[in-house]
Amino acid sequence: MALPDWSTIRALEAAPLKQLFDRDSGRVATLSADVAGIHFDWSKTHLTPQAVQAFAALAADMGLAAKRDALFAGQAINVTEGRAAEHTAERGEGAPESVARARGFHSRMRALIDAIEAEALGPVRHILHIGIGGSALGPDLLVDALGRDADRYDVAVVSNVDGAALDEALDRFDPQATLIAVASKTFTTTETMLNADSALGWLEAHGVEDPYGRVIALTAAPEKAIEWGVDETRVLPFTESVGGRYSLWSSIGFPAALALGWDAFEEMLEGAAEMDRHFRLTPLDKNAPALAAFADLYYAQARGCETRATFAYDERLRLLPSYLQQLEMESNGKRVTAEGQPVDWPTAPITWGGVGTDAQHAVFQLLHQGTRLVPVEFVGVIEAGDGQADAHHNQLLLNMFAQGAALMAGKPHDDLARAYPGDRPSSTLLLDTLDPRTLGALLAFYEQRTFVNAVLLGINPFDQFGVELGKEMAKAAAQGGGDFDPSTTDLIARAFG
């Protein structure tokens, strides 16, 4: 398989942003795209039409078109695990048999939601969703972003094994009106199973007659859920070829589908499908996921940037940075190619970020004047979602625009401590409104951007072997075993005697 040759990318002219704007009056139009209610602007990055061409050539060398086709065709592109990555089939874009299977699973989920709404499982006001990683971050984001005005159900997503996380949810929930959704692709994850056991114990302790009757399982291992005690009729399966961090479109999205309503869930799938079609059919120089990945790779490979930051200028999207951390770092934080050869180029940068305007008063100092170059991504929404005077949303958006402008413009000063170097890159994603369709499109955009990054880096984004060793060692320690170093042995002894 081809290895990426970064020489052309690294040799690209590195003209300052201001110069790039002076030279080309059409720069904003050239380096922007509009897809599914989202405006993307990369004009304040150092991408140029020449750079885009160079990346398109690299994409051709790395077989992006064929790999994209293979992704949508349900071929086994997760080569290290010998299986397909079929999250797009969940939203109707994939191999016909996979799309049909996903539709079947969705129908089953819908039927159960109808039954819950009809109180067939008894009165339900609270949904306790228990899962971790991809089985929590996506659903949590969806409910937090879109469910603020929804009064259908009160949803809590509990992921951490720290009992304080479960305490917090249980303290406010009525056991007689709580439904527990245990979300785990494997149905073996220690944290999730312990939280699920404790939540069941809580139902029991509060006199709920049939605690297991209040549990729904969301999993790709239905037999394990049944073995654990969930009745088959309340197991909502999804397919093994949907990866954990790509699974919010499957039954893992159950709390969102329940809290927001089925129509909203379908609109989210449709928004994602619109982004998929754009990704599949649009030439690379106007292809949003591809252009975003080109900018990512430019900064990582040619400018030595080790991190990339996303700031959501919308409180409803406050969980976006955490969701992106798993998506990008678990997918592309790899050190070998898909064929197992060591890479000698940097793979995924560290994804971090926060919420605007809060972050301006905390971390933006480093972005403006620190010695490290951090490509920044701003995400904002034109239509306000709050109930306050317009001044709030106007301030929010104007601050976002001002930060991008300031990072780029800089400001000279005789006193260097007060000078801003400028020429610091940012991209901006501006949603017309935040609704299920635009959020679905936004999340699919991030998935496909992660895919393009992986293909050009020559790595497999769909495995995550790096998470296993720590799990094994924790298990060994829990069983009183494990061959630990002196420091760890001492720490265990201090904590447990």
Ligand SMILES: O=P(O)(O)OC[C@H]1O[C@](O)(CO)[C@@H](O)[C@@H]1O
């Ligand atoms: O859904 P599961 O099987 O409980 O796994 C939860 C998470 O754990 C991981 O395997 C990492 O440990 C993630 O990839 C996954 O999203």
